[in-house]
Amino acid sequence: MNINKYGIPENAVITIAGTVGVGKSTMTKSLAEALNFRTSFEKVDTNPYLDKFYADFERWSFHLQIYFLAERFKEQKRMFEYGGGFIQDRSIYEDTGIFAKMHYEKGTMSEVDYHTYKSLFDAMVMTPYFPHPNLLIYLEGSLDDILARIQERGRPMEQQTSIEYWEEMHGRYERWINSFNACPVLRLNINDYDLINNEKGIDLILEKISHTLKQTI
Numbered sequence: 661m662n663i664n665k666y667g668i669p670e671n672a673v674i675t676i677a678g679t680v681g682v683g684k685s686t687m688t689k690s691l692a693e694a695l696n697f698r699t700s701f702e703k704v705d706t707n708p709y710l711d712k713f714y715a716d717f718e719r720w721s722f723h724l725q726i727y728f729l730a731e732r733f734k735e736q737k738r739m740f741e742y743g744g745g746f747i748q749d750r751s752i753y754e755d756t757g758i759f760a761k762m763h764y765e766k767g768t769m770s771e772v773d774y775h776t777y778k779s780l781f782d783a784m785v786m787t788p789y790f791p792h793p794n795l796l797i798y799l800e801g802s803l804d805d806i807l808a809r810i811q812e813r814g815r816p817m818e819q820q821t822s823i824e825y826w827e828e829m830h831g832r833y834e835r836w837i838n839s840f841n842a843c844p845v846l847r848l849n850i851n852d853y854d855l856i857n858n859e860k861g862i863d864l865i866l867e868k869i870s871h872t873l874k875q876t877i
């Protein structure tokens with residue numbers, strides 16, 4: 661196993677988790693650049709269901725979850741076929757642990773659809789054959805800071821969605837990460853780093869990643 665100058669294995673797969681707008685894509689880009697890793701991004705612009713979903717959760721939540729599951733599973737395959745060396749923008753675990761569960765429990769995904777989706781997810785992902793990432797970096801911040809970022813980024817479908825939706829998701833993320841155990845976790849608070857105005861902001865994060873990975877080997 662080759663280790664780079666930061667003490668991070670060159671074949672590591674690191675996934676970035678956290679609520680919408682918290683800064684996953686920004687972190688994915690910065691880390692991949694610093695480590696010379698490949699990226700795996702969520703494709704928002706080409707998603708055929710996302711706009712429709714935000715306009716009518718009940719009608720489209722099952723279709724969207726199936727679409728995301730297929731996309732992320734293909735990406736997962738690609739990352740491991742390359743032999744690792746990837747930063748991934750959002751983990752596959754959030755699809756079921758946050759989104760599908762939330763829509764089912766809030767009544768915008770039917771019980772039968774949720775069970776169909778969940779059994780497919782479990783059969784594909786929650787098996788000993790599924791390679792888990794080496795590390796999940798969890799980005800956290802206050803609801804107000806995250807709402808400001810959603811506004812600043814300016815995707816109309818998200819701006820038009822109620823604050824209660826983001827608030828519900830924010831609370832669920834906190835509970836979800838506290839019981840997550842599929843792979844090692846590094847928690848980062850968005851007030852403790854700045855990747856936009858401070859070029860050196862990434863160095864501290866690389867040190868933390870290296871430290872966490874060493875403890876898990």
Ligand SMILES: Nc1ncnc2c1ncn2[C@@H]1O[C@H](COP(=O)(O)OP(=O)(O)O)[C@@H](O)[C@H]1O
Nearest residue numbers: 680681682683684685686809812813854855856
């Ligand atoms: N460290 C940061 N400091 C300030 N603003 C940030 C930071 N990271 C991301 N942002 C801003 O927050 C918004 C959402 O970031 P993004 O990376 O797209 O989030 P996500 O991928 O989690 O949805 C963007 O407008 C981005 O420029």
Ligand SMILES: Nc1ncnc2c1ncn2[C@H]1C[C@H](O)[C@@H](COP(=O)(O)O)O1
Nearest residue numbers: 679680681702704724725728755759818
């Ligand atoms: N599994 C999902 N269900 C519903 N919506 C989802 C899911 N995964 C991502 N999304 C949405 C949330 C955002 O509007 C976009 C992109 O996410 P982001 O956190 O901005 O990268 O897709």
